[in-house]
Amino acid sequence: MRVAFFGIGAMGEPMAANLLKNGFEVTVLRHRRAEPASRLQTAGAKVATNTASAVAGAQVVVLCLPTSREVEEIVTSAHGILAHLATGTVIIDCSTSNPASTVRLGKQLAEHGGGLIDAGMTRGVVGAKQGTLAFFLGGEERHIGAAMPVLKAMGDTFVRVGPLGHGHAAKVISNVLSYGTVALVNEAFMLGARSGVDSKTLYEALMQGAPSKALESFGPRIVSGEYDPPRVTVEHVCEDMALAQSLATPGKAPVFMLSAAQELYRLLALRGEGMRDMSVIADLWRTAGER
Numbered sequence: 001m002r003v004a005f006f007g008i009g010a011m012g013e014p015m016a017a018n019l020l021k022n023g024f025e026v027t028v029l030r031h032r033r034a035e036p037a038s039r040l041q042t043a044g045a046k047v048a049t050n051t052a053s054a055v056a057g058a059q060v061v062v063l064c065l066p067t068s069r070e071v072e073e074i075v076t077s078a079h080g081i082l083a084h085l086a087t088g089t090v091i092i093d094c095s096t097s098n099p100a101s102t103v104r105l106g107k108q109l110a111e112h113g114g115g116l117i118d119a120g121m122t123r124g125v126v127g128a129k130q131g132t133l134a135f136f137l138g139g140e141e142r143h144i145g146a147a148m149p150v151l152k153a154m155g156d157t158f159v160r161v162g163p164l165g166h167g168h169a170a171k172v173i174s175n176v177l178s179y180g181t182v183a184l185v186n187e188a189f190m191l192g193a194r195s196g197v198d199s200k201t202l203y204e205a206l207m208q209g210a211p212s213k214a215l216e217s218f219g220p221r222i223v224s225g226e227y228d229p230p231r232v233t234v235e236h237v238c239e240d241m242a243l244a245q246s247l248a249t250p251g252k253a254p255v256f257m258l259s260a261a262q263e264l265y266r267l268l269a270l271r272g273e274g275m276r277d278m279s280v281i282a283d284l285w286r287t288a289g290e291r
Contacts, residue, residue, distance in 0.1 A: 001025070003150055004048075004055045006074055006081075007064035007095070008036040011121075014128040015064060015094075015154045020044045021131075022153035029054045052084045060150050061091045067239060068101040075105055087113035090146045094119050094135075096172065098243055099165035106139070106164045115143035118164060119151065120171020124231075132156045136174070138167030169247060176244040176258055179237050181214035182278055183261040189222050190285040199223040221279035225286065230277035234268045237278050241265060 005016045005028045013036045019026050020043050027046040030037045037047045048054035051074065055061055061081060065071050071093060075081045081091070091109065093102060093116065106116040117139030127133040133155035137144055144160070151158060161170045192202040203219050221227050241262040248255045264281060273280050 001060065001149060002027070002058045004058035004061045005029070005045075005064070006054070006062070007070075008040060009064070010125050011094075011128045012036075012062075012064035013040065014125070015062070015133070016040055016045060017043055018128075018131045019062075019150065019153050024150065024153065027054050027056075027058065051079055051081055055081055055084050055086075055089070058086070058089060060147055061085075061089060062150065063091060063093045063095055065095040066236075067096060068098040071095050071097055072101060072105065076108065082108065082112055082114075085109070085112055085114045088115075090115040090117065090143050092117055092119050092147050092150065093168070094121050096120070096175065096240060096243075097168045098246070099169045099172075100246075102138075102168050103165045115140065115146070116164060117143050117147055118167035118171075119147075120167045120174070121155065122171070122174055123155075127155070134159070136161050136167040136170035138162055138169075139164045172240055172243050172247065175240045176261075178214050179232075179241065179265070179278065180257055180261040181212055182218050183264055183281060185212070185215050185219055186222055186279075186281045186285070189219070189282065193285070218279045221277065222282040225282065227277040227280045227282075230275065232278050233275050234265055234278050234280065235274035237265045238262070238269050238274070 002025045003019055005012065005026055008016055008028050008031045016026055016028055017040060027048050028037055028040055029048050029051065041047050063071055065074065091114065097118065102118045109116045117137060120136040121133045123133050131154060134157035135151055135155050137158055137160050161167050188206065189199055189202065192199060200223055203223050206215055241258065244258060264284065265278065268281060
């Protein structure tokens with residue numbers, strides 16, 4: 001099976017590498033940095049310099065891009081995927097995309113004889129490298145079935161969420177649940193510090209009493225005050241939080257906890273911390289205590 005892969009960044013490169021390891025013929029679009037494409041080429045991938053040559057002959061196209069803006073650009077621009085898509089080709093969008101945008105793109109692709117599934121993913125770079133990503137899938141069963149061999153080369157857990165757009169909705173909700181939990185974890189350590197409890201000891205206690213992925217992954221960074229290199233940037237958190245708010249708006253859903261966490265991350269962005277790891281949220285109380 002021939003696969004075209006767009007977006008060979010921190011997540012996309014190991015995902016494409018796993019496709020190669022599983023015997024797929026992979027063509028990647030050259031990245032803004034030369035190194036990922038060079039490494040994948042050494043592993044057996046073809047490297048295309050334009051969209052037309054990347055999708056030529058592809059049965060499945062994988063998108064691993066930051067947001068819907070990049071997805072819409074690569075799909076619908078004058079020289080985008082849509083202009084060169086062969087009938088029957090299925091696109092797997094693994095990006096953190098706006099569900100409304102995903103639904104619109106699905107309709108456009110259907111008019112051109114193609115299919116789209118949204119495959120929101122989780123378990124991070126480690127999961128991408130190990131081929132153990134979890135995917136939240138939205139779309140038609142026939143398209144998911146056609147894409148499943150490719151998905152199984154990149155992950156081991158697949159949750160069929162519903163129609164097109166629901167996979168991306170689940171991904172956004174999963175993300176903001178994690179971000180909100182990190183904000184709460186930060187408050188827990190602040191309370192400990194104000195009470196004179198040693199932060200490292202508190203971390204060990206909380207991992208026994210109230211363990212969570214957010215505590216496990218970001219607690220040590222909050223405890224140490226060392227936030228680099230960034231795993232999830234504040235800017236990325238703000239974008240996802242805004243996207244989650246857009247999901248709440250049509251149904252007038254109250255999202256009190258999300259909104260409170262969102263304001264904290266927005267404050268960090270306003271302080272110029274946008275490109276830093278979201279665990280820098282701890283500096284809000286650390287620096288206040290220094291004054």
